[in-house]
Amino acid sequence: MFILGTEHIPTPNMLAHLSGAWALGCRSFDTALLYRNHETVFSTLRRYPRHSYEVTFKIPTAFQDRARVEDGVRSIIATNKLEYIDTLLVHSPKHVLHTEALDAFQRLSAAGYIRKYGLSNYTLGHLKALGAFGYQPQVVQNEINPFLQDVPFVNYCKAQRIEVQAHSIFATGKVFTDDALLATAGPQSLTLALFGWLKKIAANPIVSTTQPTRLSNLWETWHLASEADALNNIESFERNTRQCRSPEWDEFDLLPQDAYQHVLRQLQKTGRCQP
Ligand SMILES: NC(=O)c1ccc[n+]([C@@H]2O[C@H](COP(=O)([O-])OP(=O)(O)OC[C@H]3O[C@@H](n4cnc5c(N)ncnc54)[C@H](OP(=O)(O)O)[C@@H]3O)[C@@H](O)[C@H]2O)c1
Numbered sequence: 161m162f163i164l165g166t167e168h169i170p171t172p173n174m175l176a177h178l179s180g181a182w183a184l185g186c187r188s189f190d191t192a193l194l195y196r197n198h199e200t201v202f203s204t205l206r207r208y209p210r211h212s213y214e215v216t217f218k219i220p221t222a223f224q225d226r227a228r229v230e231d232g233v234r235s236i237i238a239t240n241k242l243e244y245i246d247t248l249l250v251h252s253p254k255h256v257l258h259t260e261a262l263d264a265f266q267r268l269s270a271a272g273y274i275r276k277y278g279l280s281n282y283t284l285g286h287l288k289a290l291g292a293f294g295y296q297p298q299v300v301q302n303e304i305n306p307f308l309q310d311v312p313f314v315n316y317c318k319a320q321r322i323e324v325q326a327h328s329i330f331a332t333g334k335v336f337t338d339d340a341l342l343a344t345a346g347p348q349s350l351t352l353a354l355f356g357w358l359k360k361i362a363a364n365p366i367v368s369t370t371q372p373t374r375l376s377n378l379w380e381t382w383h384l385a386s387e388a389d390a391l392n393n394i395e396s397f398e399r400n401t402r403q404c405r406s407p408e409w410d411e412f413d414l415l416p417q418d419a420y421q422h423v424l425r426q427l428q429k430t431g432r433c434q435p
Pocket residue numbers: 164165166167168190191218251280281301302326327328329330331332333334336351366367368369370371374404
């Protein structure tokens with residue numbers, strides 16, 4: 161599914177941009193509390209019947225207990241007359257009390273406030289550690305592009321039936337200036353090859369451009385692309401380089417066993433796991 165990224169759309173352009181995307185047929189949108197544009201995105205989408213579109217919304221949950229997470233999400237839904245959130249994600253792992261946040265997500269889901277929940281910017285180590293304690297996300301949103309393919313992560317999600325959303329698919333634009341990548345794409349366009357590859361690995365792209373003409377081309381290309389268009393020899397472009405990385409997210413460096421110990425300590429603190 162083609163998901164429209166909204167992070168870089170200037171607020172004054174939001175109505176025109178989302179209306180243009182809607183006219184193309186786009187019905188899935190990504191925003192986050194940290195983008196500070198969510199109220200504009202939600203109010204723009206209120207022009208359409210609620211059941212006709214989907215929103216993915218990311219919230220930071222660092223240091224928050226279950227009640228704060230739950231109250232915060234209910235309040236955002238009420239303030240924005242959203243009825244429910246289609247996909248709610250923890251934006252990044254640092255300092256998240258998973259036993260609190262994911263319990264809150266499960267309760268919100270059971271009460272009909274959210275349709276699906278999950279995590280963003282987590283590693284395979286995190287997922288395995290959380291999975292060992294029964295905290296399986298339904299959706300993950302991670303950076304995935306030719307320079308950061310994270311094949312073990314994608315394969316794990318496929319095996320566990322976790323939906324994958326790919327952000328920074330163009331490596332913040334760097335794919336369009338990489339000579340080797342452009343040469344390999346050959347006569348087919350790079351975007352077609354990239355979309356073909358994303359379809360092959362079953363990752364839903366979060367597509368981002370500030371330019372309306374480009375958006376229309378990207379929309380058409382996504383619908384044209386098939387697995388057969390996937391970039392040849394894509395493995396050779398893996399550089400394991402992350403474009404989207406913040407010192408706030410240093411759990412990327414945690415080894416799987418550290419992530420496991422981290423969740424174990426949280427469970428022990430809440431008395432749900434004896435040492
Ligand atoms: N979960 C997270 O933590 C997280 C992190 C980052 C992003 N995201 C989500 O993912 C979305 C996309 O991320 P992103 O915008 O940072 O990275 P991106 O999709 O990798 O790159 C977007 C860049 O590519 C350029 N571009 C697009 N199509 C192009 C084309 N055909 N030719 C040349 N340049 C082209 C755009 O320029 P123009 O605007 O000029 O077209 C823009 O500068 C965001 O809007 C957000 O919703 C999530």
